[in-house]
Amino acid sequence: MAVRTLTVLIFAITLLPALVYPVSAYDIQDESLWIFQGAYELAAGNRAELEGFTVKVHSVDMDSAEPSAIVLVYHNRDFKRSFFTDASANSEQIYDNELKINVLGINSGIVSLETYKQKSERVWVTSVPKTNMKVGDTLEDGSYRVKLKEVGESGALVSIEGKNGVFEETYQSGSYRKFAGDFMIRVIYINPNTRDVSIETFRPGAPALTVDILTDKIVYGSNEDISYVLTLTNSGTIPLHGITMTTGSSAGMVGEPHLQQAVLDPLKVKKFIVPVRTPVTPVTRNILIESQVTGYDYMGNEYSEPASFEVQVRPYISIEKKVEAVRNSPKDTEMGTDGHFMITLTLKNTAGYRTTLEVRDELPSSMIPEGVEGTEWTMLLDAGATKEISYTAKPTEAGSFTFKPGTAQWKDGGETYIVESSPFTDAFIVRGSKVIIEKSIVSSYLYTGEMTEIVVSAVNAGNSNVRITLTDSVPEGLSLVSGQPLWEGDIEAGASKKISYVVKTISAGTVMLPAARADYTDLEGKQYSAVSDTPVIYIDDVLTTEHNQISTDAKPGSVNVQTGETPDIGNTELTRIEAAGFLLSAFITLFSLLAIIPALMYLAIRGVYR
Amino acid sequence: MEILAFIGCAMLFVTFALTVLFILIKISSRLAMLVLVAVPVLAVIIMPGTSLAFLSYRHFLFAGGLVPVNNFHILLTLWSTLAGIILYTEFLTWYLTIGKRKKAEGNVSGTSGK
Incomplete structure (x- = not known):
């Protein structure tokens, strides 16, 4: 009994997939197409990596009347076949009905070609989901208008009004039709009892490309590698093919300026890490990294998206200053005038050549450097080297102190450059009496x-x-x-x-x-x-005469209060006769100077007329 | 207050200059010269405190505080300007007069020669 039940169960399970029609029914959304895989410009020796295939230009013959090239096809890295191609009669080559190479032109040793793969790919996406219609009902999908005209034993008579006019046809359950490659109608089920008809429509999908750029930080040192992550997202409904990414920088060096990706399925995300190295700069500057991502849909329509990111590059010489308060005794809870500050300057040269630096560190005026002659140093810093300068500073009085940043100065190409360490925001409090x-x-x-x-x-x-x-x-x-x-x-x-x-x-x-x-x-x-x-x-001294008058009128303090100005102090020592004599002598001097020319002219004219 | 002091001083100097020019035109150039020199000198003799305080009052400091401008400097400028006007007025008057006289003498001798 049990064996019989088990046999029936296994038979039922085996039969079940055959009864479930939607699985195969939705294959109508796929199309077996030559899917565009990308356009490439390849010189002899260059190769294009596709999904599973590699296309390599072996040689280019530019000497003959019609330029030609030998193109090799590899499948999973194994050589399969070579093709003789040119831009005319032999432009289209097909390998094993799977890969199609279309040569567009051969110029200056460069072969411009497009690649296609035979693939069954989901192209049609649901536009109007399953809708129950009765006779006379209308369904609209964009410029298409679907009307259920009649339901009989032969099926459902449906009229489709579109760009190319009105088309009427009788559909059975599960039957479908495509119109002009941009609309598809499918009758899912006809209920003979209720005369209801379930209809759904489809439209060709489209990829939607978005590009995001992410770096681990926005400020980099000179000659430092940037972690430049390019994230591609296909938020569309069908795959994107033949994706190429071109990256450039206003300065610096891009390790892989050209990257490829064969396909990006819908709702998939792909990350690429592009190695970019910052330039060697003596001053802080911003560099712009720009990427251009291009892909194609199954029809060869181009989808392109630019993206850019700006990062700041610090000079190749850097200085860091660290100040540590050292108390006189570990038992002390606060820094006192008997403690000291341990100051460390760290200098780094990220350039590929050595540099002579003049390092300066300014202390608060009440602090005395200890263990060093002064707080200025001249040093040679080798390429890629890091050096430290450490010294102690002793506070001589209490107060709140803020340390100034240390500076490093150097010459590059005849110009003098200077960098400062990060400024200190926190103040150090030194306890004591002042x-x-x-x-x-x-x-x-x-x-x-x-x-x-x-x-x-x-x-x-x-x-x-x-x-x-x-x-x-x-x-x-x-x-x-x-x-x-x-x-x-x-x-x-x-x-x-x-x-x-x-x-x-x-x-x-x-x-x-x-x-x-x-x-x-x-x-x-x-x-x-x-x-x-x-x-x-x-x-x-007050003036010997007119004491009262002078003390009220010429007294500097009183003038000061009224006008905010201070008269010349020396005048108060003059007597009236001296003052008058000074004025008179000044006038006589001026008069004499002015009279020189008229007097000379007078004498000259008198001489002429005499 | 400073601008008021400057306006007051300027008005005093303008009044003084107009008075001297009036005397020069209407009365006599010699009297104008006398008034020009006598008024400040007498002011200093009669009211030394007030006058010296007035003359030493500083209006401006030019060239970053290097060149002070007191009322005394303004008085010197006024003196040189007006003394120059009076001197050259006198000189030109004399010159034109002597030229006219010589011309007249020439005409007279020419007529008598005929």
């Missing part, structure tokens, strides 16, 4: 006997509280009127203390005030000192 002393005068221009205020301020710019003793002194030519040029006390981090005192001018002249001094001690007991600038007071 007091800044500033000394200022309320009025710097005074007459004898006038008073002015001198202000001394101490700013704790460090990170810890300090105990400070501020001392200042009054120089000769001035006398202390009020206030004390002395102060002692504590200043918190970030705070400031200002003291002021009033002095009176005694005698005329220029008085340079001595620097105010601050001696301070931090919490750890370390002692420091700071001094201020030395401002200058200009003291003038």
